[in-house]
Structures are given as structure tokens and as C-alpha cells.
Amino acid sequence: MKLLPIASAATLLLAAAAANAQSYGSGIIEFTGEVTDLTCTISGGAGAIGTTNITVPMDAVQANQLAAAGDIAGLHPFQLVIGGPGQGTCQNGKIAELYFDPTAGQVDAGNGNLRNQEANAPAVNTQIQVLYKNAVVDLRDPSFKTDPVTIANNTAVIDMASQYVAVNGAAAPGFVQSYVNYKVVYN
Structure with missing residues (x-):
């Protein structure tokens, strides 16, 4: 008979815990989205060439312009062109951002x-900086994005720039080659 009071006490404790758990607020989380067939080509505009995989041919600079760590040279403006005239799948009014x-x-x-x-004859102590709106982009920052550009006439343009920078001391003559992955997001 002693088991009955223990079982009753355990049942009361479980009921009290359940009642306590039910006293918290609840609701729903709604997810919304869109599946779209929006496709825009990405190509190099002024200062760049190619489609999807863009090449920015930077001008040669003298090594003495990069004589100390932090020196910069060879500012090279370029454009990324989203879509193009008559590209109907690149919908007018949509917003594009580059990451x-x-x-x-x-x-x-x-x-x-x-x-x-660069594997053959690299310019030692030389790196490339990417600029947006005249400011160096910290490419480590995953939250960086360009300002939204509106697609009009099936086209939008993002103005960028690149430049050489000396790191770890004076740059030595040689070649420079590098790349960064990008994505364009449409809203």
C-alpha cells in the first residue's frame, strides 16, 4: 500500500511539470520565398573582359611604386554588367547585389x-586589392555586398576597381595573378 502514495506523488509532479511547460507562449514560424527563372549573364564591362568568369587586365606598374609594405599603385576601374539589352530573362525592376x-x-x-x-616569375610581396566606391573591400568579410542596383532595360552595372598593394616589404618585379569567387543575388 505504500507504493500507491509514491505513485500518486509522482503523477502529481509530472502533471505539475506538464502544466508548467504548457504555460509558455507558442506560435508558428512561417517561411516564404520564391522560385524564379530570373537569369542574367554577368560580363565584364569597361576595364574587364569575359562572361561569368571575368578577367580584369591590370596595367603594369614600376616596382619602385611599391617600395614599402602598404604602398599601392595601378588603380584600375572596371565594371560588372548584369544582363544586357534584350535579355528578357533578366527582369526589369529586380534588384541585384554582388557578394x-x-x-x-x-x-x-x-x-x-x-x-x-602566379606560378612563373611572380612579383614577390605583391597582392591585389578590390575596391568598391573608392574604398578597399575586406574580402574576408562574408557580410560585404554592393549597394542594390535595379535592373532596367534588362541591364544593371556595378562599378568596381582593383589595385596592386605591397605586402611584407618592397615588391619585386614579376607577374601577378589571382582570383575571387563572387555571386550575384536577385530580389
């Missing part, structure tokens, strides 16, 4: 520049 992927490409984890990956 860089800090985990792919040649982003230097120490400073956010692009490391020189």
Missing part, C-alpha cells in the same frame, strides 16, 4: 587582399 566568397579563391586571411598566385 564575394571569403572561403574560396585566394583571399588572404590576414589582410583581406588577394594573394598573388
Whole structure:
């Protein structure tokens, strides 16, 4: 008979705990989205060439312009063109934003520049900086994005720039090559 009071007490404790748990607020989380067939080509405009995989041919600079760590030279403006006239799948009125992927490409984890990956005769102590609105982009920052641009006449343009920067001392003559992965998001 002693088991009955213990079982009754355990039942009361469970009921009280359940009642306590039910006293908290509850609701729903709604998810919304869109599946779209919006497709815009991405190509190099002024200062760049190619479609999807863009090449920015930077001008040669003298090594003495990069004589000390932090020196910059060879500012090279370029454009990324989203869509193009008559590209009906690049819908007017949509918004496009450009993001860089800090985990792919040649982003230097120490400073956010692009490391020189030239295998044959590389310019030692030389990296590339990407600029947006006249400011150096820290490519390590996953939250970086360009300002939204509105697609009009099936086209939008994002103005960017690049430049050489000396790191770890004076740059030595040689070649420079690097890359960064990007994505364009449409809303």
C-alpha cells in the first residue's frame, strides 16, 4: 500500500511539470520565398573582359611604386554588367547585389587582399586589392555586398576597381595573378 502514495506523488509532479511547460507562449514560424527563372549573364564591362568568369587586365606598374609594405599603385576601374539589352530573362525592376566568397579563391586571411598566385616569375610581396566606391573591400568579410542596383532595360552595372598593394616589404618585379569567387543575388 505504500507504493500507491509514491505513485500518486509522482503523477502529481509530472502533471505539475506538464502544466508548467504548457504555460509558455507558442506560435508558428512561417517561411516564404520564391522560385524564379530570373537569369542574367554577368560580363565584364569597361576595364574587364569575359562572361561569368571575368578577367580584369591590370596595367603594369614600376616596382619602385611599391617600395614599402602598404604602398599601392595601378588603380584600375572596371565594371560588372548584369544582363544586357534584350535579355528578357533578366527582369526589369529586380534588384541585384554582388557578394564575394571569403572561403574560396585566394583571399588572404590576414589582410583581406588577394594573394598573388602566379606560378612563373611572380612579383614577390605583391597582392591585389578590390575596391568598391573608392574604398578597399575586406574580402574576408562574408557580410560585404554592393549597394542594390535595379535592373532596367534588362541591364544593371556595378562599378568596381582593383589595385596592386605591397605586402611584407618592397615588391619585386614579376607577374601577378589571382582570383575571387563572387555571386550575384536577385530580389
